[in-house]
Amino acid sequence: MYNNDVDRNTQGDAPLPDRVILLTGAERLPRDLSAFCAENEKDVCVIRYRVERVGDTNGVNGMNDADGDLCIVRSVQGCGLVPRGEERLPMRECCVTCAIKSDAERMVVGLGKAIRRCGVRSGVTFVVALPIGLQAFPIARYMEDCFAFADDIGSHGEVVPTPRVSSVVSTVDEVGLRACLFDDAPFSVRADGDGDVDEPIDDGRSVGEIQATLLREADRLLVVSVGSGETYVDCGLTWMEELIAQIRGGEDMSVERACDADWGVIAGGRYDADAEQQRLDALTLHAECGEASRVHEPVRLMCTSDGFESTMVHSARPIHPGRLSALLAGFGESGSAARVHIRGHFTVPTRPFSVFVWDGGPGGVSIEELDNADGDLPCMTVLQVVSENHTDIPLQLEWLLLTDEEMRVPAASWFDQTDEFTLWSVSGSR
Incomplete structure (x- = not known):
């Protein structure tokens, strides 16, 4: 009918x-x-x-x-x-x-x-x-x-x-x-x-x-x-x-x-x-995993010769801008992220009133800075990786998170950072 x-x-x-x-x-x-x-x-x-x-x-x-x-x-x-x-x-x-x-x-x-x-x-x-x-x-x-x-x-x-x-x-x-x-x-x-x-x-x-x-x-x-x-x-x-x-x-x-x-x-x-x-909107990506913590539990599906892997990195900790600069540079040199989808959002200690949205697909990385002076945006790290095969990129993303020692560093100390990501976010150009 x-x-x-x-x-x-x-x-x-x-x-x-x-x-x-x-x-x-x-x-x-x-x-x-x-x-x-x-x-x-x-x-x-x-x-x-x-x-x-x-x-x-x-x-x-x-x-x-x-x-x-x-x-x-x-x-x-x-x-x-x-x-x-x-x-x-x-x-x-x-x-x-x-x-x-x-x-x-x-x-x-x-x-x-x-x-x-x-x-x-x-x-x-x-x-x-x-x-x-x-x-x-x-x-x-x-x-x-x-x-x-x-x-x-x-x-x-x-x-x-x-x-x-x-x-x-x-x-x-x-x-x-x-x-x-x-x-x-x-x-x-x-x-x-x-x-x-x-x-x-x-x-x-x-x-x-x-x-x-x-x-x-x-x-x-x-x-x-x-x-x-x-x-x-x-x-x-x-x-x-x-x-x-x-x-x-x-x-x-x-x-x-x-x-x-x-x-x-x-x-x-x-x-x-x-x-x-x-x-x-990659900003709305979230993970239902209770208390925010590091998560690296791949979801793998195989179909004969086809397969893929999906992993969520979810943490209340910010990302270290210097290590992020090094990772992005490595992506560009090796092409390791060429056939991977990475989406989500994160914060960095050098820009306490900003939230960054990561929306990258095969062949390209796009990171946008959003003003969070009013505190309305989610202040956590949520990044999802979907790749056609097994990859160590999720572990590299976890490596970006601040360590216990870095979490105790006074906020003002981060303003001395001179890495490429920090310079880009301050100047607004790359």
């Missing part, structure tokens, strides 16, 4: 709101196959977006100019609508996210009204398939804000409920998830046009960072199997669910195969922007 049929039985003839599902993915095929499954569902309309770089007309398909302008390409399919082909939309000096969020909101409202004029009252599910690697969070929040202030009066004075965002759904390849999640290669969004032309659009983050971010922001995951090879062994979804829970800081998510997805059930949910923002 479709979710819309359930709504009809419970609400009679009352008009139902249109629902929006935002579909993301770090790889093209899983996203496209999931969108294809949605197209075949009743009362589902799929709006696809991709990005092209339009250069001069001398190259293949006019896309050889690396300095050409970006444009958004949109297509619509489903709900009995007559396909209009692709439409190219100029960026008008805004980013990809801003261009898509305003167009998607306008399309959902406009198409919803058009479909209702044809006599459909049951509510339409709009699946908005975003360009590869693009985050859904800012788009979902924008659409929710717009819908909150939308006019709910329809034609002939009929009250029509405003649309709502139901879910953010990410897609992955079951075979290639591990490789993608720990890939430290630079990520680039590639155009999905016809032919063999792939125009890279630099993002600045690694493939693994993009994949982890999309897993954290989603409330559902659809899995497809597009990989092949003799080394592939189907271990079911349990192993994948455990890995994703660790990437999400211990929080589970709904995982199912795209071919089995009930889009009516997904559309029946309600998007929670606050919960999504917490999952994306």
Whole structure:
């Protein structure tokens, strides 16, 4: 039974709101196959977006100019609508996210009204398939804000409920998830046009960072199997669910195969922007381990040749800035943290009114300083390491914690520190 049929039985003839599902993915095929499954569902309309770089007309398909302008390409399919082909939309000096969020909101409202004029009252599910690697969070929040202030009066004075965002759904390849999640290669969004032309659009983050971010922001995951090879062994979804829970800081998510997805059930949910923002913020990472103390108890899962390790370092003690400087320098020289996710937050004695957020993925380390003069932020060390294989990085992070002797050092004595991390935090530049 479709979710819309359930709504009809419970609400009679009352008009139902249109629902929006935002579909993301770090790889093209899983996203496209999931969108294809949605197209075949009743009362589902799929709006696809991709990005092209339009250069001069001398190259293949006019896309050889690396300095050409970006444009958004949109297509619509489903709900009995007559396909209009692709439409190219100029960026008008805004980013990809801003261009898509305003167009998607306008399309959902406009198409919803058009479909209702044809006599459909049951509510339409709009699946908005975003360009590869693009985050859904800012788009979902924008659409929710717009819908909150939308006019709910329809034609002939009929009250029509405003649309709502139901879910953010990410897609992955079951075979290639591990490789993608720990890939430290630079990520680039590639155009999905016809032919063999792939125009890279630099993002600045690694493939693994993009994949982890999309897993954290989603409330559902659809899995497809597009990989092949003799080394592939189907271990079911349990192993994948455990890995994703660790990437999400211990929080589970709904995982199912795209071919089995009930889009009516997904559309029946309600998007929670606050919960999504917490999952994306490394400052909210915590450990339920009672009294704060050093913790090094790896969580290991093995799936034939695949496996990973997750470890939490949780302590009330600050981190020694000098040893942190040495560790970061070692990461850069040896590349030992290249294929590791490290997230969390910590304090240092040289900056007593600051909290530092560590949010690093394969190929990159990002540490941000936050003002904690009011004492509202958590003043402890909570760092989580998720790696594709066993690593001694958690032990190195424990080595950063102040010793008993260092904990007894007068606070003023720390102001003589001249290590690189202290100099960076004082000057604000690296």
